[in-house]
Amino acid sequence: MEKAVKKILVIDDEPEVSRAVRLTITLQEPAWEVVEANSPLVGLAKLGAGHFDLVLLDVVMPEMLGYEVLERIRQFSDVPVIILTVRDDELEKVHGLELGADDYIVKPFGHLELMARIRSIFRRVEGTGRLYEKPLTVGGLRIDFNQRDVTVDGRKVHLTGTEYRLLELLARNAGRVMPTESLLARLWGPAMSDNPDYLKVYIHRLRTKLGDDPANPRYIHTERGVGYWLAKT
Numbered sequence: 001m002e003k004a005v006k007k008i009l010v011i012d013d014e015p016e017v018s019r020a021v022r023l024t025i026t027l028q029e030p031a032w033e034v035v036e037a038n039s040p041l042v043g044l045a046k047l048g049a050g051h052f053d054l055v056l057l058d059v060v061m062p063e064m065l066g067y068e069v070l071e072r073i074r075q076f077s078d079v080p081v082i083i084l085t086v087r088d089d090e091l092e093k094v095h096g097l098e099l100g101a102d103d104y105i106v107k108p109f110g111h112l113e114l115m116a117r118i119r120s121i122f123r124r125v126e127g128t129g130r131l132y133e134k135p136l137t138v139g140g141l142r143i144d145f146n147q148r149d150v151t152v153d154g155r156k157v158h159l160t161g162t163e164y165r166l167l168e169l170l171a172r173n174a175g176r177v178m179p180t181e182s183l184l185a186r187l188w189g190p191a192m193s194d195n196p197d198y199l200k201v202y203i204h205r206l207r208t209k210l211g212d213d214p215a216n217p218r219y220i221h222t223e224r225g226v227g228y229w230l231a232k233t
Contacts, residue, residue: 006032006122007051011043011069012058012084017107021056024111025118040064044072052079054121059085059096067099074100078160080121084109090197097201102162103188124187125161136171138231141210141219143171157209162187166202167230170220175232177223203228 008025010018015038022034035052037043040063047055055073059066070081080102085092088106096104102124103117135144140153148164150157159167169186170178180196188198203220206212212219221229 006053008032008034008054008056008118009037009043009047009052010034010056011037011040011061011066012056013038013040013061013063014058017058017084021114024114028111028115040066040069044069047073047077047079053125054118055079055081057081057083057101059083059087059092067096070096070099070101078158080125080161082117082121090195094197094201097198098205100160100205102160120188121161124165136174138174139218143167145171152210159206159209163202163206163209166199167206170228170230174230177227177229179227181227183227199228 006029010021012018012021015036018036018038022036025032025034035046037046040061043055043057046052057066057069057073061069066083066085070083073079073081081100082103082105083093083096083101084105084107085096086107093104102121105114105117135142135146137143142151144150145168150159150164150167166183166187169183180199181194184195184199187202188195203222204214207214207217207220210219214222217231219231221231223229
């Protein structure tokens, strides 16, 4: 089967970094298109004017911090975003995730790590590729796996690729507790299995979008010290 061609936007004010990223990606995947934007406003304009499968976004830029760019992106797009930063700080990472980032890479990074993170994002977004499955209904929550469509009480819920993948993992194991380490490893890879704050951020975002009260959940339940589980039909 022919591989899908991807289009990636790199927003970084350092042209040498953008070029290095583009070279890394195109050497591994010559058919993929990598577009460079050396300022936040140019990047936002390019994203608004065309379709992209992924955004690689630098944090520290003089014109506008990457976090503000991310907030603006999330106002009109659910495109996956990987944050690029020199700050290897847990609070910084959590802040980016809370704003809607899908992953984080600390500079300087190797080409193997970059490609592994990018491919992991695409696997998450593309899902399992099953031909047909009946929708799952839990109270007012309905998940259509074929259309990747989520509604609550008839209202469409817009999820990012990572949010959907987390909900999908919980849904496919409805009624069974999914350990925190397992969810982290399956979403971000084995290296992230000891970063529970990543998962807490996404659980919080999912609950907010589903209108689920953590104190009295209808859908996503917490098994303290173990993990999370989705209520069964």
